[in-house]
Amino acid sequence: MCAGVHAAVDMAMRHTDAYCLHGIVHNELVIKELESRGCRFVEDIEDVPDGATVIFSAHGVAPGVRARAEEKHLEIVDATCPFVAKSHRAVRDFCVRGIPVVVIGDPEHAEVKGLLGEITDRRAPVKGERIGVVCQTTMNADEVRERVRELQRDYVVDGVVEVCNATKERQDAVRAFDGDALLVLGSRNSNNTRKLCEIAKCRVFAAGNMEEVLKLRGEISRYEKIGVTSGASTPEEFFKGAVACLKRTPRHVAFIMDGNGRWAAKRGKKRGFGHIAGAKTLMRVVRWCGERGIQYVTVYAFSTENWRRPADEVAGLMRLFAAMLKSQAASLVKEKVRLRVIGRRGDLPEKLRRGIEDLERRTAGFDRQLVVCFSYGGRAEIVDAVNRAIEIGEKVTEASFGRLLYAPDIPDPDLVVRTSGERRISNFLLWESAYAEYHFTDVLWPDFSEGDLDAALADYASRNRRIGGVK
Numbered sequence: 001m002c003a004g005v006h007a008a009v010d011m012a013m014r015h016t017d018a019y020c021l022h023g024i025v026h027n028e029l030v031i032k033e034l035e036s037r038g039c040r041f042v043e044d045i046e047d048v049p050d051g052a053t054v055i056f057s058a059h060g061v062a063p064g065v066r067a068r069a070e071e072k073h074l075e076i077v078d079a080t081c082p083f084v085a086k087s088h089r090a091v092r093d094f095c096v097r098g099i100p101v102v103v104i105g106d107p108e109h110a111e112v113k114g115l116l117g118e119i120t121d122r123r124a125p126v127k128g129e130r131i132g133v134v135c136q137t138t139m140n141a142d143e144v145r146e147r148v149r150e151l152q153r154d155y156v157v158d159g160v161v162e163v164c165n166a167t168k169e170r171q172d173a174v175r176a177f178d179g180d181a182l183l184v185l186g187s188r189n190s191n192n193t194r195k196l197c198e199i200a201k202c203r204v205f206a207a208g209n210m211e212e213v214l215k216l217r218g219e220i221s222r223y224e225k226i227g228v229t230s231g232a233s234t235p236e237e238f239f240k241g242a243v244a245c246l247k248r249t250p251r252h253v254a255f256i257m258d259g260n261g262r263w264a265a266k267r268g269k270k271r272g273f274g275h276i277a278g279a280k281t282l283m284r285v286v287r288w289c290g291e292r293g294i295q296y297v298t299v300y301a302f303s304t305e306n307w308r309r310p311a312d313e314v315a316g317l318m319r320l321f322a323a324m325l326k327s328q329a330a331s332l333v334k335e336k337v338r339l340r341v342i343g344r345r346g347d348l349p350e351k352l353r354r355g356i357e358d359l360e361r362r363t364a365g366f367d368r369q370l371v372v373c374f375s376y377g378g379r380a381e382i383v384d385a386v387n388r389a390i391e392i393g394e395k396v397t398e399a400s401f402g403r404l405l406y407a408p409d410i411p412d413p414d415l416v417v418r419t420s421g422e423r424r425i426s427n428f429l430l431w432e433s434a435y436a437e438y439h440f441t442d443v444l445w446p447d448f449s450e451g452d453l454d455a456a457l458a459d460y461a462s463r464n465r466r467i468g469g470v471k
């Protein structure tokens with residue numbers, strides 16, 4: 001926040017029983033916070049009851065409004081930004097000297113309305129006449145300079161009050177930014193925020209609150225170098241939260257989808273019923289992860305140990321996987337998700353293997369990936385890699401050994417989530433998850449919701465990933 005906004009918000013915080021004329025600053029989060037503390041917002045001075053306390057917003061008011069407040073015996077808390085107040089004084093000075101004033105700005109904006117209210121003689125200047133120029137403090141500084149140059153062609157410009165420094169500094173930083181995308185944080189009705197969006201030379205994203213940042217995260221994270229800036233009335237806390245959210249979105253999340261059987265039992269149903277519900281959850285989770293910019297999702301669907309389950313459950317799981325390959329093919333293609341299946345594929349029925357290969361081929365060109373661990377065991381994967389190393393006859397390093405694993409091109413998981421309250425690894429990604437963060441939740445997998453995913457991601461974002469170093 002700039003100093004003027006800071007002071008205005010502080011004043012409003014100290015007068016939460018007051019009526020604020022116009023949004024104290026143009027920021028939805030600030031307004032929401034003040035409203036929740038009791039502050040009331042009105043657009044017209046007539047809506048403030050006589051004798052009450054009124055706060056003039058940072059954008060300032062016309063002298064007529066101030067006079068009316070005095071007539072109504074209002075107690076005035078003036079939160080006008082000092083730079084706006086300076087512009088008011090400049091307009092008054094020009095008027096006293098009989099010099100016509102040109103105001104550069106948006107005529108619908110509160111600040112401009114206030115400035116126009118200072119002008120006593122509204123006549124248009126004549127060619128060659130001496131004029132004063134005052135601009136809205138949050139305009140595009142380059143555009144203002146251009147307008148002043150235009151005015152200088154026809155008039156003698158006596159003095160110019162330019163945009164405020166806080167505005168100028170932000171604009172200069174945005175102009176200088178040479179990244180691929182810029183996230184501008186602030187509200188739609190904030191003039192200086194909008195100007196930052198206009199000035200940027202790269203792809204621009206705008207967000208006024210955390211929900212909007214979360215929605216945009218997926219699209220933004222496709223860019224390599226991202227800048228973040230904010231309007232002058234954007235709370236620091238929101239800014240920090242948004243940056244942390246962009247910085248700390250895991251690239252790869254792995255799920256131990258556990259609790260299907262218990263979920264079914266709680267409903268008096270057979271375990272297979274829980275597996276079907278779990279499969280539906282999986283497809284939703286893949287979509288939510290995509291929306292959040294997570295490029296790789298790995299799921300533990302069937303372990304090398306799961307072969308020990310009763311034959312009918314195992315057969316049911318094979319049938320369910322085959323059915324999923326068919327029913328989800330179109331949506332994987334539509335959502336551009338590449339399917340990979342890792343594990344001891346040789347153990348699977350021939351028909352299922354063909355179904356897997358077919359869908360893997362059809363989705364091979366896509367960037368986002370869904371890795372399904374099926375007949376998978378972390379030890380089996382390491383043992384298989386060791387045997388391949390022996391076949392090749394070479395001593396291994398960590399890097400070369402990694403290349404012998406089932407999906408060597410995929411980065412290690414950043415986060416492993418296990419549902420159903422169990423707190424163990426169960427032979428999942430033993431090599432790959434050496435530095436993963438773990439998140440455990442009691443929620444049974446079929447019930448795992450978008451909110452549960454966000455909770456896991458928030459938990460991940462709060463961890464300090466030192467990776468052996470000191471940070």
Ligand code: IPE
Pocket residue numbers: 257258259260261262263301302303306317420
């Ligand atoms: C996870 O759910 C799915 C598979 C292991 C195939 P479970 O079947 O392990 O469910 P619970 O643990 O018995 O509730």
Ligand code: IPE
Pocket residue numbers: 256257258259300301302303306422424426
């Ligand atoms: C882990 O779940 C394996 C899968 C989710 C596929 P299990 O329920 O089979 O594992 P344990 O036996 O509880 O460790």
Ligand code: MG
Pocket residue numbers: 258259260
């Ligand atoms: Mg289980």
